[in-house]
Amino acid sequence: MSFDDLHKATERAVIQAVDQICDDFEVTPEKLDELTAYFIEQMEKGLAPPKEGHTLASDKGLPMIPAFVTGSPNGTERGVLLAADLGGTNFRICSVNLHGDHTFSMEQMKSKIPDDLLDDENVTSDDLFGFLARRTLAFMKKYHPDELAKGKDANPMRLGFTFSYPVDQTSLNSGTLIRWTKGFRIADTVGKDVVQLYQEQLRAQGMPMVKVVALTNDTVGTYLSHCYTSDNTDSMTSGEISEPVIGCIFGTGTNGCYMEEINKITKLPQELRDKLIKEGKTHMIINVEWGSFDNELKHLPTTKYDVVIDQKLSTNPGFHLFEKRVSGMFLGEVLRNILVDLHSQGLLLQQYRTKEQLPRHLTTPFQLSSEVLSHIEIDDSTGLRETELSLLQSLRLPTTPTERVQIQKLVRAISRRSAYLAAVPLAAILIKTNALNKRYHGEVEIGCDGSVVEYYPGFRSMLRHALALSPLGAEGERKVHLKIAKDGSGVGAALCALVA
Numbered sequence: 001m002s003f004d005d006l007h008k009a010t011e012r013a014v015i016q017a018v019d020q021i022c023d024d025f026e027v028t029p030e031k032l033d034e035l036t037a038y039f040i041e042q043m044e045k046g047l048a049p050p051k052e053g054h055t056l057a058s059d060k061g062l063p064m065i066p067a068f069v070t071g072s073p074n075g076t077e078r079g080v081l082l083a084a085d086l087g088g089t090n091f092r093i094c095s096v097n098l099h100g101d102h103t104f105s106m107e108q109m110k111s112k113i114p115d116d117l118l119d120d121e122n123v124t125s126d127d128l129f130g131f132l133a134r135r136t137l138a139f140m141k142k143y144h145p146d147e148l149a150k151g152k153d154a155n156p157m158r159l160g161f162t163f164s165y166p167v168d169q170t171s172l173n174s175g176t177l178i179r180w181t182k183g184f185r186i187a188d189t190v191g192k193d194v195v196q197l198y199q200e201q202l203r204a205q206g207m208p209m210v211k212v213v214a215l216t217n218d219t220v221g222t223y224l225s226h227c228y229t230s231d232n233t234d235s236m237t238s239g240e241i242s243e244p245v246i247g248c249i250f251g252t253g254t255n256g257c258y259m260e261e262i263n264k265i266t267k268l269p270q271e272l273r274d275k276l277i278k279e280g281k282t283h284m285i286i287n288v289e290w291g292s293f294d295n296e297l298k299h300l301p302t303t304k305y306d307v308v309i310d311q312k313l314s315t316n317p318g319f320h321l322f323e324k325r326v327s328g329m330f331l332g333e334v335l336r337n338i339l340v341d342l343h344s345q346g347l348l349l350q351q352y353r354t355k356e357q358l359p360r361h362l363t364t365p366f367q368l369s370s371e372v373l374s375h376i377e378i379d380d381s382t383g384l385r386e387t388e389l390s391l392l393q394s395l396r397l398p399t400t401p402t403e404r405v406q407i408q409k410l411v412r413a414i415s416r417r418s419a420y421l422a423a424v425p426l427a428a429i430l431i432k433t434n435a436l437n438k439r440y441h442g443e444v445e446i447g448c449d450g451s452v453v454e455y456y457p458g459f460r461s462m463l464r465h466a467l468a469l470s471p472l473g474a475e476g477e478r479k480v481h482l483k484i485a486k487d488g489s490g491v492g493a494a495l496c497a498l499v500a
């Protein structure tokens with residue numbers, strides 16, 4: 001075989017291999033039906049009392065955690081409250097002023113979580129919560145020095161704590177960590193009450209005036225802040241035109257919450273349900289923790305790359321398997337694993353003879369960020385120059401034009417699978433709550449936050465496309481309004497603190 005023939009044969013083999021992978025990433029309408037039906041089944045199971053001997057930590061089903069929030073704000077709430085937000089790569093502390101007219105103002109301080117708190121296995125809860133308390137102290141010094149100076153004599157300042165990890169919530173201001181996600185691995189926090197841990201460190205740092213009165217998840221915050229900021233009444237008809245029904249995050253992690261009828265949350269003790277209903281409460285927010293959908297892999301599409309990422313590379317093997325196919329933390333990791341595999345099969349990046357010779361960034365887990373994929377996704381430059389630059393800058397990886405065409409196909413298959421799967425929980429919740437058949441025209445709003453839904457090019461259109469292919473159908477999809485609800489964690493936590 002001549003060199004040219006050999007080259008052509010390799011190129012054909014690459015195309016064949018890439019097309020096969022893209023096929024494996026396809027989510028068909030039939031799959032959407034199957035997943036949506038299974039999601040509804042799992043939601044129902046998660047609302048019922050657990051089987052004997054099962055706990056949220058041991059169970060592989062949907063956690064469906066009652067959030068102890070029983071009402072939605074209407075935008076008239078007022079007050080100045082503190083909010084702290086730990087959820088991904090940053091810790092944020094804010095002072096939120098709710099103006100009572102759907103608007104708010106906010107002062108905030110954001111700090112990157114130091115890498116050693118994420119990577120080092122010897123880190124303890126005191127290290128992490130000590131860091132949060134020190135950042136809170138810096139914030140108080142800058143924005144509330146008078147209160148700080150008064151010490152014990154100050155009027156307590158109410159703080160809402162957005163803690164965006166699975167927590168077994170026991171009341172509005174207490175909950176124990178079920179397990180870490182998104183990279184944390186501090187073993188001694190698991191099973192502990194995160195409000196107590198934070199409050200103790202605040203005390204230790206001389207802040208008795210800061211009282212953590214509410215604990216919330218970022219999805220709950222997104223839902224509440226969306227309710228607060230959206231003026232969803234139509235002045236022309238003086239009727240409500242659409243109702244917020246879901247709060248969701250598609251960012252580093254993924255998750256959502258919705259309002260469920262208290263009567264249906266049968267895992268809440270009967271006395272508590274009776275008491276709430278007597279008080280006139282009918283609904284409670286459920287934090288679905290949908291990252292953990294189908295941890296048993298009965299229906300989720302699974303490729304060999306998903307298995308390696310979960311079992312060998314993630315910090316929580318066997319859990320959050322839906323998140324590992326959908327969220328921003330994993331999109332780049334899926335591509336990285338595919339590229340290394342195609343290289344090992346002699347199909348791509350053949351200028352490197354062995355795996356050891358590949359650029360270190362390409363062989364290091366979680367070094368390829370979803371931001372790089374977002375550049376490749378929409379690259380229409382000649383010879384895919386943007387892609388070339390992006391891969392050079394992020395991974396120091398040179399590529400040929402033909403390789404880049406294949407890489408772009410892979411990127412699009414990965415993001416499409418993510419967006420199609422993202423439609424499943426939304427369709428399932430809308431069907432389960434019958435939201436599209438209620439009220440005037442059944443229009444619904446979904447408050448969304450997170451880097452993927454906000455910035456990944458085409459993500460929202462692909463998600464909508466999948467909603468139309470799902471059991472909701474095109475007619476149902478048209479009634480769904482996806483609204484970006486920015487800053488949910490801060491405003492939502494403040495709203496929680498207000499009612500606590």
Ligand code: BGC
Nearest residue numbers: 164165166181249253254255
């Ligand atoms: C966590 C959720 C959180 C989501 C989005 C997931 O990894 O388990 O609690 O809401 O990320 O931040």
